Each structure stands twice: as structure tokens, then as C-alpha cells.
Amino acid sequence: MAALPDLSVDIGGLKLKNPVITASGTFGYGTELTPFFDPSLLGAIIVKGLSLRAMPGNPPPRIAETPCGLLNSIGFANIGIEAFIEEKMPLLAKIKAPIITNIYGHTIEEYGEMAKRIEKVEGIGAVEINISCPNVEEGGIAFGTDPDTAAAVTQHVVNNTTKPVIVKLTPNVTDISTIAKAVESAGAQAVSVTNTFLGMAVDIATRRPKLANMVGGLSGPAIKPIALYLVHKVVAAVRIPVIGLGGIMDYRDALEFLLVGARAIQVGTANFINPKTAIEIVHGLTDFCSREKVSNINQIIGGLKTM
Amino acid sequence: MAALPDLSVDIGGLKLKNPVITASGTFGYGTELTPFFDPSLLGAIIVKGLSLRAMPGNPPPRIAETPCGLLNSIGFANIGIEAFIEEKMPLLAKIKAPIITNIYGHTIEEYGEMAKRIEKVEGIGAVEINISCPNVEEGGIAFGTDPDTAAAVTQHVVNNTTKPVIVKLTPNVTDISTIAKAVESAGAQAVSVTNTFLGMAVDIATRRPKLANMVGGLSGPAIKPIALYLVHKVVAAVRIPVIGLGGIMDYRDALEFLLVGARAIQVGTANFINPKTAIEIVHGLTDFCSREKVSNINQIIGGLKTM
Amino acid sequence: MVEETVSLECNQQIGTNIWLMEFRSALLASHAKPGQFLMVHLGERTKDPLLRRPFSIHGIRDGDKVMILYNVVGAGTSLLSALKEHDTISSIGPLGNGFTLPRPSERAVLVGGGIGLAPLFFLAQALQKDHGHTVTVFLGFPTSQQVVRIQQLKDLGVNLSLTTEDGSLGIKGVVTDLLHQRLGNKGTTKPVIYACGPPPMLKEVAQKATAFNLRSYVSLEGYMACGLGICLGCAVKAAHGEGKPYYYVCHDGPVFPSGMIDWEVL
Amino acid sequence: MVEETVSLECNQQIGTNIWLMEFRSALLASHAKPGQFLMVHLGERTKDPLLRRPFSIHGIRDGDKVMILYNVVGAGTSLLSALKEHDTISSIGPLGNGFTLPRPSERAVLVGGGIGLAPLFFLAQALQKDHGHTVTVFLGFPTSQQVVRIQQLKDLGVNLSLTTEDGSLGIKGVVTDLLHQRLGNKGTTKPVIYACGPPPMLKEVAQKATAFNLRSYVSLEGYMACGLGICLGCAVKAAHGEGKPYYYVCHDGPVFPSGMIDWEVL
């Protein structure tokens, strides 16, 4: 029997046994889907976005379906970083895959504060900074649309942790390359591309927005072609690894992102529809590599033929 | 029998008998779909985008399907403004709905040149300026992402025509309001929101982009929630009428755009799937207004309830 | 909670826009509790509609046949209604908490509005068969064409009363009228109320329960992306003093003691 | 060209991934020409896949039954294959130009690769029934499981030869081998060639036609959004000297004299 293909990748010093990561806000606090598969088999797990203090989230309706897409305005409902460390980490620490915390601050200082608290926690492999959440009034997306602010947030987090720092970019900008370069210069070890697109939907029967918050973030297969283009663009702009996401539903979608140069991928909305998506992508990539005689996944990454 | 609801709207001085317009590049040169319905019944018809000289378009494949979406890189294949005026206008002039030409220039001067030629042509009700075509190397989208350039193009066209000038905006920007305000100040009588989103797709079997041009423009239902949000945003930013489009497939989708404040809507990709879409939307809006006892469509426009 | 691919034994229209689906699942039949629900996938061949759809378990038949009673209201349920015998679907369940059954001494009054009948049938099955309770069922429908599953309910041996809004069958009115009347009857013992239906109906039930100081359980709907507690989409506002701002229908419900919910904003 | 909603009379698997669909349309049966195609909608219940799918008219049966022969290759054809008898679909057609029939004195050689057989059957029907031509049909398939519709072709009275790449049926090899052999036969009169199949096969046919100075017509595929000439998606590069850079498969084709196409880039 031929040896299994090597799927391991390196994200800014963080070693993943495979390039499949669960996206923040779509995998709960990491252990909810264990009835379906063992999360230790994944490359990494990014938990629900955390803020310094617990946040209640937005009033319902918080979600609306659109063609091949999902609008959400969860509004960063979370238990807060302290409760997370105390209540959730003990269980998560048992998972044999790196845990990545996704953090969101109302101010630059809050980001730094959170990085500091996480710094001491064992089992947390990296920090993903969310400067692109469309669902909160202050901060969030505003930090992500301006290169200088994005760099400042990044720098502040980098100064407060020794863990690899991943910056999650917003797609709602004219030129994502500029933002990507700015956070690279500020010390980010990787970028995640992309967070959700601003969107809305209207219920014509009631003549009201379908989301109580009016505006939400669009995710799911609908956004895949745009996300893929943005990943392609950022890969060309920076040297740090790019983690691709947006509408990935199966290993074929994952391969599209890897081919354009994503070093790893995240599975978001798909977890809701098929909770086994992430593990099935791991298996699908393994089978694909075996079939195509690819011994190492790095031979696929960036392997798009363009001539 | 109750009187039929009044669906007529006014777009910067151009009177439309109803708010349903066919989008540029998706309705040919205006007469191809007459086997399916009489185009005179529509609010207006926007013809295939025209350039000063004929353009061959991009090599195939030019289209690729994505989840609920269509990527195209037609590359502005068109017969050129002169051939259009000579060969197509005589037939088009018989249609009892305003014809709107969609023009695209490689330089600011070319836009002005085209506006001049159109100025004298009877039957052309307005000019839509495309500063947002993602499928050509020069000009196109570059004009649409910078407020000053967008304003300069607009001004130049306005100076060269007495017909209403509609500027078609690109969604690929951080803040579409700024661009909308800039073209409003430069004299645009209306804006169309939105053109396609930059996107790509990869064929994992060949490891090549699915489009020969690599990057294309995404249209169809997938983009509807984003387009709707952008329309909402632009409506809040400018006083001139906003024409909404992006993924409209039926009268319900059209109503969503009207409710957020679009004065009229355009039907694009849907024409390919159901060539009768535009006329069915006219009928659907008529029935809706009758059912809901709305005597004038202007009572619907901007009627979103938000409290 | 498991994901199963099941093959349809039957999928039939039984009323105006109302369908009954049946498939075999030994696991659900033996483990599911009344009030629990399933997340049903709409088929592998399309990504639109994208999300699974939540449906209550309507009942168990012939040992291992699971029933879903559903209203065709949009694209998802329309796709479901097009499925034929032997077509397969993926279902995740059983999910949620289910109804808290009454104590042996207590009487149960089940109040259903329209498709709200769905989980109540299963509850009636459990109460009659396994526990021998005296069960009263009040059902309300807009019109007689939507009145379904009545004979099957009667066969369970429950006391059944019906309303239709247009008076085309049963008593003319809404189902809460029946509840009001029943609670007005001085003589009878205090029942536990179990309700499922549109929010305004549930709100009225909740108010009645408070007014008469009764225990009452309501089964709520909510927009769900996952049904698994991971998206935080299905929030409902908790009543003041509950110590948390929101409950999550899929995880904390779908059945709630009516006092837990803030009815002002529902 | 009309849009019709038709009800399926039959939709059956007849080979590995190959299905035959049949519906009644008096209009298509009386107006369609061999080589023309239809744009088939995949159903009102979903928007994914989004676009209609182009299919050649495979033939006409029993007066007014229209046949489509199709390969299940992706999401769209998979959805089609799930349709059952009496399900309805919307079809737009007939579209495109169709094959130019040979003059009465001419012999026709039809060359089909795999599912390229689809339009050739209709052509053979027309040539045999309406015109009494001598028709030779060469078909090539990867393997015997994909060889379909052979008896029906034979029943038309054509001269039929088969290849399979693995030699599991007919002659081992590819279909252009048969053409090569036939053209090598000095004695016979020059035929007109009609071909449909994968691009490399068509390219070889085109080269043979040039080499032997024969008229040849190829039916091309292309990615189509509309099939109606309005999207300009289905471009194929025109041969040098054609006076235009691109032809459009739906509007100028799908059948082209092979000399019109730039085979270098196909």
C-alpha cells in the first residue's frame, strides 16, 4: 500500500496535520459536534468569536436565508473571554488539534487585553483577530477597512502575545491587498480571507427587513467565487500564509482555494448543513491526493495553471 | 372593476410606464427576445454595452456557473457605437419604450465622444455610463473605484449630452456612498446599483481557472442580498433616483429593491433563465399592487418599515 | 443525536398544503421524546435552499415508522413535497428537549393551532399509550380543508374539540376560546397545558396559564441555521429575571415553560 | 422558438450514466431539424444550478414524442435524472441552425463520439425516412456499458460500425480509425461528413475532411448561459479569414462547416 499523502501545513509557525480548520462562529465552542466526529482529526479549531466581556447578541430574527447563502446578525453573542478560559478551555484542551481563539474588541486596547489573557492559556495555538465583524456598532468592520487602523490593531496584539497572530480580513473594501500588506507589515503571521459580506433581505409580506438588525453578514456558497478571487488577490500581495474561506462545502471547493494559493482553508456555514463537512473534507483531500499521486499537499497549494 | 395601479416612475426626467428595465449585456441589442414578449411593454430597455469601436470580446470559456450565480468575462464584445446606430437603432426605434444605451470608454474622452454621437439619435432616452466593467484591462472598473475619476467621467458625459445620464456603479468598493455622491455632484441624473462582483472559479480536474480571462463578474441570485444592501446605502446617500439590480428573478425580488428605495429595477441574468422574466415582473407588480390596494407604485418605493 | 439517511415510505398530501411524510428509523422510534425535532436536509442535488429545515416529530407508527406532518409554505417544503417513495433524505435528530410529561395525578390539555398539531400528536400518543393519562386536545384551524389527522387522534382515545375560524367544521372561533371555556369550568382539576401554534396563540395561552396559575409548556419556532446549538441564530428573548438575555430554541427548547419567555417581544 | 412546459412520458437510465428522456411536443416534432437543440430548465423549486442546460434533440418517436439522450455529468444532469414520469419541465426550442442535409446524390457518413451520438440519431432518422439516403454511422465509446441506442439505429436501416476504446464491443480503437479506413477505400464516392463528439475527435474529423477535400459539418458544444444569442457567452474562435473573430455556438451553430472554426484553440 502506498503511503498516505502528507497533508500537513505550516501557518506562521503553527503546525497543522491537515489544512482543514473550522471557522469562527460556526463550530460553537469546539466540542458541540463531537457526536458527529472527533475534532482532534482536524487541522485546527477556531472557536466562537470572543470579546472581553460577555455580549448578549442582537435581537431575533438573527438569520435569514438567501439564494445559496446565509445572512446572519448574531451580533457577537458570546460568554466573554474569562468564562471561555474557565468553562470551555478545560474540555477543549483535551482535543489534539490546535485551538485558535477568534477575538473582537471594541477598542484597540481591548484587543491587546484579550491577547494578554490568552497568552498564558495552554492549548491555544494561535489568535485570530476579527477586524471585520459586520454585526456590531463600534469597532468590528471599521477596524478592517482602513489599512492604518488594521495595522495598529495587529501591532497591538502582536506586542501582547508570543502566539502566532492571524488577521481575519473583511471583503467589504476596494482593495484588500492594501489591508493585507498593512497587517503583514504590522507583524501578522497569517491572514484569513474572508469574513462575511454586508447584505440584507426584505420580507415583502411585512415590508420589514428579515433581520432585526437590518444588515447582516452573507456567508455560504453564494460568496465562494468572490472569496476565491480575494484569496487569489491576497496571495499575490503578501508573503505570509493565507487561509481561505467563504462558501466551502466539500473537498472540491477546498481544492479551489488551495490551488489559488491558500495554505489552509476554513469551513463555516457548511458545518450547519452537514456537521461532518470538515472531516469529510480531510478525507476527500486525502483521497484526491492519493488518486492524483500527490504525496504532499504543498504540491497542490498555489498550483493553479494559468497559461 | 378597480382601476389598474399606476406603475409609472420618473428617472431623472425620463418617464417610464413601469419600473422594469432590462440590464445591459443581458438583453442583446433589444429585439432578440421579441418571440417571447413585446418589449414595448417594459419600462425601458438597456442595450448591450457599447464602445467607440467594435470589440471582439475575450477568448472562451467566457462563462462559468457558481452556486446561484453566473461568472462572465464576455469582455465587452460589441459591434461598436456606429454599427449600433446604423444597424440596430432603426429596429429599436419602433419599440415603444425608451432605449437606454450603456457606454464604456477606454479613456474619459471616448466616453464624451460616444455621448456626442448618441445625442443626435432619436429614440435613445438616456445614457447609462459603465464605469464598472470588470472584464477589460483599461478603464472600466478603475474609473468606478475612485470618486474623482468617476466624477470626471460623469461630468464629461453630462457636458456632451442633453439626455439624462445614469451612472452604473461598481460594488467592488469600500464605500459606495462616496462614489454615488461624487457622480451626483458631477451631474448624474440617476445611478444604477450594482454591476457585477469580481469573482473566479477553478476547475479542479484541469487545475485551471474556469474562465480563460481568469477573473470575471459575478451576477445572479447569489449577489442579491449584497446588492440590496448597497442600494439601501446609496438611497440614503443621494437625492437622485437609484435603479436597483443584482439577482432579481421575480416580482418579489423586485419588490425588495423597491421597498429599500430603488425607483426602478433592472433584470439581468434572469433573462437567460426565463426570457419572460421582465414582463412577468411587470405583471407581478401590477397584481401585487392590486391585491395590496396600492394605487401608485411610488407608495411602495422606499416603504421599508424599520421600527 | 445522529445523522441518518432514511428512505421515504410515504410522502402524501393530506390537506390544503399539508403533507405527511413517513420513514423508518429504529433509533428515533425508540429514543425520541414528544416535542423533539429533526433537522431535515433537502437533498444532495442542490444547494438552494441551503439550510436544513426543522420539523417536529409528529408521531411513531407501526413500531419504527417516524412521521412528519408539514405545511408547504416556501421553497424548502415545496422541495420536500416533491420527494417520492424510496427517495432518501438525511435527518439529524432527535434534537431539543421535548415536553415535560405531567405527573400521574395531573390532567393534560393540549392546545394546537394549525400545523402546531404536529408535535402534539406524538405527545398524545405518549400520554395515552405509555401513561394512560386523561388527555384533552383542543385544535384550531383556519378552515375545514386544513383539518387533518382527526380520526387518528380520536383513535388514540383523547377528548377532542375543534374550532375553525370560518366555522366550516367544529366550533366557529379560535382554539383559545376552547381553552378559556375549559378553564372557566369551576369543577374540574387544574390541568397542565401543552401548546404549539403561531406566536399570538402561544402568547394567549401563556397569559391564561399565568392568570389561572397553571403549569404550561409551549413549543416555539425560531429561525434555525443549525439546530445544533452552534450558530446562535435561534434566539428568543428570555423573561425578565431569567438571568440571561436570550434562550436558544434548538438547545434550550423548543419546549419552554411559558414563564421563561418574554412574550412582549415575541 | 417557443417556451413550452412539457410533461415527461419517460426518463430512464439506459447505460452507465446515460439517460433517455421523452416528452410530447407537436411543435418540436413538426418544426425541429436535426442538429437543433433545446434549453431545458431544471425545475422551478430551486435556483441551483441556476442556468438552463442545452441538449440536442435526439429524435422524434411515435409522431410527437421528442427524445433527449443525456449523460449525467454534474449537478444539472443529476437533477434531470431524478425527474419522474409526469413531472414537468420547461423547454425552449428549437434553437440553432441544424445540419445542412446532403444533396440527393451524396452519401452521408455520421461520426459520433460518446454522447455525440445524441443529435446524429435524429439526423439518421431524417436521412433515412424522409430522404432515403445511404447512411453510414460510425460510433465510438469508451466501453461497452456506454453503448446505447444501437438496435434503434439499426432499425433505421443504417450501416453501423462501432468502436470501443477497451475493445469490449465492436472494434477496439477510436471512432476516427473507422473514418480513416473508410476514406482510404479508393472505390467509394466522396461522402459528406457529420460529426459530434469531444473536441479532439472533431478536430481530427476536420483535419481528415480538409485532407480529403470533403464537406464536413461538426456539432459543437460551448458554455451557454442563454442559448438565445443574448449573453455572448458561447464564443468559439472563427478560422482565419472568416471576417469575424468569434462565432457564437447557439446562434451561428451549433452545427458549423468544419472549415469555419479555428481548431488550433479549440
Ligand SMILES: Cc1cc2nc3c(=O)[nH]c(=O)nc-3n(C[C@H](O)[C@H](O)[C@H](O)COP(=O)(O)OP(=O)(O)OC[C@H]3O[C@@H](n4cnc5c(N)ncnc54)[C@H](O)[C@@H]3O)c2cc1C
Ligand atoms: C423546532 C421547530 C419545529 C418545527 N416543526 C414543524 C412541523 O412539524 N411542521 C411544519 O410544517 N413546520 C414546522 N416548523 C416550521 C418549518 O421549519 C418551516 O415552515 C420551514 O422551515 C419552512 O421552510 P420553507 O423553505 O418551505 O419556507 P421558507 O421559504 O423558508 O419560508 C416561508 C415562510 O415561512 C416563514 N418561516 C420559515 N421558517 C421559519 C421558522 N423556523 N420560524 C418561523 N417562521 C419561519 C418565513 O418567514 C416565510 O414567511 C418547525 C420549526 C421549528 C423551529
Ligand SMILES: Cc1cc2nc3c(=O)[nH]c(=O)nc-3n(C[C@H](O)[C@H](O)[C@H](O)COP(=O)(O)OP(=O)(O)OC[C@H]3O[C@@H](n4cnc5c(N)ncnc54)[C@H](O)[C@@H]3O)c2cc1C
Ligand atoms: C448545443 C449543445 C447540445 C448538447 N447536447 C447534449 C446532449 O444531447 N446530451 C448530453 O448529454 N449533453 C449535451 N450537451 C452538453 C450538456 O449541455 C452538458 O453536459 C450539461 O449542461 C452539463 O450540466 P451539468 O450541470 O450536469 O454539469 P456541470 O456540473 O455543469 O458540468 C460537468 C462537467 O461538464 C462540463 N460541461 C458542462 N457544460 C458544458 C458545455 N456546455 N460544454 C462543454 N463542457 C461542459 C463542465 O466543464 C464539467 O466538467 C450539449 C451542449 C450543447 C452546448
Ligand SMILES: Cc1cc2nc3c(=O)[nH]c(=O)nc-3n(C[C@H](O)[C@H](O)[C@H](O)COP(=O)(O)O)c2cc1C
Ligand atoms: C452564524 C455565523 C456566526 C459567525 N460568527 C463569527 C465570529 O464570531 N467571528 C468571526 O470572525 N467570524 C464569524 N463568522 C464568519 C465565519 O467565520 C466565516 O468567515 C464566514 O461565514 C464565511 O465562511 P463560510 O461561507 O464558509 O461560512 C460567522 C459566520 C456565521 C454564519
Ligand SMILES: Cc1cc2nc3c(=O)[nH]c(=O)nc-3n(C[C@H](O)[C@H](O)[C@H](O)COP(=O)(O)O)c2cc1C
Ligand atoms: C453576460 C453578461 C454581460 C453583461 N454585460 C454588461 C455590459 O455590457 N454593460 C454593463 O454595464 N453591464 C453588463 N453586465 C452586468 C449586468 O448588466 C448587471 O449589472 C449584472 O449582471 C447584475 O444583475 P443580475 O444579477 O440581474 O444579472 C453583464 C452581465 C452579464 C451576466
Ligand code: FES
Ligand atoms: S439553530 Fe443554530 S443555535 Fe439554534
Ligand code: FES
Ligand atoms: S449562449 Fe448566450 S449567446 Fe450563445
